[in-house]
Amino acid sequence: MRIRFKLDGQDVEVDVKHTDTLLKVLKDRIGVGSVHFGCGEGSCGACMVLINGRLRYSCLTLAGYVDGKEVTTVAALARDGELTEIQRAFLENDAAQCGYCTPGMILTAKVLLEKNPSPSDEELFDALAGNLCRCTGYIPIINAIKSVSRR
Amino acid sequence: MSDQFSVVGAPIKNVQLLGHVTGSTQYVDEISFPGMLWVKAVRSPVARGKIKKIDTSKAEKLPGVVRIITAKDVPNNIHVNMAVIGIGPPDEPVLPEDEVKYKGEAICLVVAKDEDTAAKGAQLVEVEIEELPPVLDMEEALKPSAPVITKWGINAFIYGSGMDGATMPGRPGRPFFLVKRGDVEAAFKKADYVVEGSYLIPPIEHAPIEPHVCVAKPEPGQRLTIYTTTQAPYFVRDNVASILKIPPSNIRVVAPAVGGGFGGKVDPEFEMQVAVAAMCVGRPVKWRWTREEEFTISTTRPAIKIEIQDALSSSGLILGRRARLLHDSGAYTRTSPYGVIKSTVNLSGPYHIPNVYYEGYCVYTNRQPSSAMRGYGVFEVSYAVELQMERDARKLGIDSWEFRFKNAYRNGQVTATGRLIDDAYLIEVMKVAAALSGVSLPHHLLQMSSWG
Structure with a gap:
C-alpha cells in the first residue's frame, strides 16, 4: 500500500507492506539517520519519534498508521x-x-517538559523509564533536563 | 601547570556531541548502497551436534533469495581471530563444516533482496543435526569423563606448548597458566589461620544499544570495503584478508561512530561472514543483528570461578595464598587465554603476598564464546580478592581497613610475577577513600605510607 505522511516537515510518499514497521520504513527504505534500531521490541527507546506530537516507539508502530500524519x-x-x-x-x-x-x-525530554515544565525527580525518572542508555550516562542526562526545567 | 599547557588538565568536549543531539551522527546502520542485499543466518538449535545434512532447496526457491552460503564457499575457513596478535589457536571456522559447538552458531547464511526475505529464507533451510551431549559446566568440562569438545583432546587451553603463540611448539605444556613465588607450602604450615573462599562471576552481556551491524561492498579487482561497528578495524581487516585469501591491502575497513561497544565489538564476530557473502554474490551485503542475536550469539564477559585459600598470621599478615581460577571461554578461543593470564597474575590484588601458587584455567564449554569486556580478567579477580580480604579480616577479628593497610603493597616490594614496585599509592588512595566516605581512620593507619 502507498502511504503519504510528513517527515520532519517534508512530504513523503512510500510503498509499504502491511506488516512493515515505521522504523523499518524510516531506516531501510527512506534512510533516516536520526532514528536508531536498538531492540525492535519497544524496550530501549532508540527508535523514538513524535507522531502528531505524541511520543511513539517507531519499532512498535505499523507504517500504515502514519498515513496522513506528521512524523x-x-x-x-x-x-x-x-x-x-x-x-x-x-x-x-x-x-x-x-x-x-x-x-x-x-524527544522524551521535550515532551515531558512541554507537559510538565518543572518535573520532580520522580516524574523525571518515570518519563525516562522507556529510554535505555548503556554507556550509563543517566546522571548527565538528568542534569541536562533539570537545567532547562523551571524549578 | 595551566600556564604551560592548553590541553593537559583541561576538559575536552566530545567532538561527536553536536551530531548526537541533532541526530546527524552517522552509524553503520545509515550506510546503504544501490542493489544492496541482506544476510540472515541459519543458526544451530542445539549446543553441540554433528551436521548431517543441509537442505537448501526450499529456501532457494523463495523469490528474492539470491544465494545460500555454506562452509564450502569460504576460501579459507579458519577464523584466525586473535592469532593475528599471537593469541591462538585459530580454532573457529567461519561457518562450521561438520560440527556445531554452541547453540545459535551460524551454520549457513541466506543472502536475499531484503531483511525479511533473508529471514524467511533462513527458516526454510532444513538442517539435519545429530545432537551430541554438550559440556556446559566448567568443573564438568575438566573431568576426564567429559566429552572432548576441542581439537587437541582436552577442554582447556594448553599453556607453554606453542599453542599460546608465545612459547616454542613441542615443549611440554600444562592445562593451566601458573604463577608461583616463594614457598607456599611452608607458608601454610606456619599459618595461624587458613581462610577459604569460592567466588562465582556470571557471564555479562555488553548489550550496546546499537547491535552488531556491518555492510561489505565488493570493489573492482578483488578489493572490498567493509563498513562495520567495530572497536578494532585492523583485527577485522587481517581476519577477513586471511579468510578471503587476499592481501590485507585490498581491504578497506571503515569504522563510523559506534553505538556502544564496551569490548563487545573488539572481536571480529561476523564481518568475515558478511565479507564472504559479499564476495560470493558480487554485490553490497548488509547484516544487522537482532537484539536476540546480540544476547545469545555475541560474546559475553566470561563466567569465572575463583577459589582462594589464604594462610594468615595472627599478627594480621597474609603469609601465602593458593588460588585456582576457571575462565569459561565458551566454544572457541577468541581472546580468552589472554584474559586468563591477566586474571591469574592479578590474584594477589594490590596486596603483598610473599608466597603464592595460582593456577588459571581457560576452559572450553558449549556456550557462546566469551571475550573482552571492560577490564575483563581484572574486574572479576578484584571482586573475589576484596571479598576474600573481608573474610580474612573477620577471621582475624580485626577491622578490614586495618587488614588492607597492613597488607597493601609498599614501594620496594616485589609482585607475584617479579616486578619491583616503585609506584605504590594504595595506602594514600585508601586514606582519601576513607575521608570521602566519612570513615575516620585510627591514628596509626594515618601514619602509614607506601614509602615505609
Missing part, C-alpha cells in the same frame, strides 16, 4: 542551525557518550 524526529528540532534549549543543555552537560540513545532521550 517528527530529533533532526527537525534545530531551526537554521539554531539548537533548541534542550539540545543545548545536552551539549553543555555532556549528556551523550556514544549518542545512540540521544535522539530518543531528547
Whole structure:
C-alpha cells in the first residue's frame, strides 16, 4: 500500500507492506539517520519519534498508521542551525557518550517538559523509564533536563 | 601547570556531541548502497551436534533469495581471530563444516533482496543435526569423563606448548597458566589461620544499544570495503584478508561512530561472514543483528570461578595464598587465554603476598564464546580478592581497613610475577577513600605510607 505522511516537515510518499514497521520504513527504505534500531521490541527507546506530537516507539508502530500524519524526529528540532534549549543543555552537560540513545532521550525530554515544565525527580525518572542508555550516562542526562526545567 | 599547557588538565568536549543531539551522527546502520542485499543466518538449535545434512532447496526457491552460503564457499575457513596478535589457536571456522559447538552458531547464511526475505529464507533451510551431549559446566568440562569438545583432546587451553603463540611448539605444556613465588607450602604450615573462599562471576552481556551491524561492498579487482561497528578495524581487516585469501591491502575497513561497544565489538564476530557473502554474490551485503542475536550469539564477559585459600598470621599478615581460577571461554578461543593470564597474575590484588601458587584455567564449554569486556580478567579477580580480604579480616577479628593497610603493597616490594614496585599509592588512595566516605581512620593507619 502507498502511504503519504510528513517527515520532519517534508512530504513523503512510500510503498509499504502491511506488516512493515515505521522504523523499518524510516531506516531501510527512506534512510533516516536520526532514528536508531536498538531492540525492535519497544524496550530501549532508540527508535523514538513524535507522531502528531505524541511520543511513539517507531519499532512498535505499523507504517500504515502514519498515513496522513506528521512524523517528527530529533533532526527537525534545530531551526537554521539554531539548537533548541534542550539540545543545548545536552551539549553543555555532556549528556551523550556514544549518542545512540540521544535522539530518543531528547524527544522524551521535550515532551515531558512541554507537559510538565518543572518535573520532580520522580516524574523525571518515570518519563525516562522507556529510554535505555548503556554507556550509563543517566546522571548527565538528568542534569541536562533539570537545567532547562523551571524549578 | 595551566600556564604551560592548553590541553593537559583541561576538559575536552566530545567532538561527536553536536551530531548526537541533532541526530546527524552517522552509524553503520545509515550506510546503504544501490542493489544492496541482506544476510540472515541459519543458526544451530542445539549446543553441540554433528551436521548431517543441509537442505537448501526450499529456501532457494523463495523469490528474492539470491544465494545460500555454506562452509564450502569460504576460501579459507579458519577464523584466525586473535592469532593475528599471537593469541591462538585459530580454532573457529567461519561457518562450521561438520560440527556445531554452541547453540545459535551460524551454520549457513541466506543472502536475499531484503531483511525479511533473508529471514524467511533462513527458516526454510532444513538442517539435519545429530545432537551430541554438550559440556556446559566448567568443573564438568575438566573431568576426564567429559566429552572432548576441542581439537587437541582436552577442554582447556594448553599453556607453554606453542599453542599460546608465545612459547616454542613441542615443549611440554600444562592445562593451566601458573604463577608461583616463594614457598607456599611452608607458608601454610606456619599459618595461624587458613581462610577459604569460592567466588562465582556470571557471564555479562555488553548489550550496546546499537547491535552488531556491518555492510561489505565488493570493489573492482578483488578489493572490498567493509563498513562495520567495530572497536578494532585492523583485527577485522587481517581476519577477513586471511579468510578471503587476499592481501590485507585490498581491504578497506571503515569504522563510523559506534553505538556502544564496551569490548563487545573488539572481536571480529561476523564481518568475515558478511565479507564472504559479499564476495560470493558480487554485490553490497548488509547484516544487522537482532537484539536476540546480540544476547545469545555475541560474546559475553566470561563466567569465572575463583577459589582462594589464604594462610594468615595472627599478627594480621597474609603469609601465602593458593588460588585456582576457571575462565569459561565458551566454544572457541577468541581472546580468552589472554584474559586468563591477566586474571591469574592479578590474584594477589594490590596486596603483598610473599608466597603464592595460582593456577588459571581457560576452559572450553558449549556456550557462546566469551571475550573482552571492560577490564575483563581484572574486574572479576578484584571482586573475589576484596571479598576474600573481608573474610580474612573477620577471621582475624580485626577491622578490614586495618587488614588492607597492613597488607597493601609498599614501594620496594616485589609482585607475584617479579616486578619491583616503585609506584605504590594504595595506602594514600585508601586514606582519601576513607575521608570521602566519612570513615575516620585510627591514628596509626594515618601514619602509614607506601614509602615505609
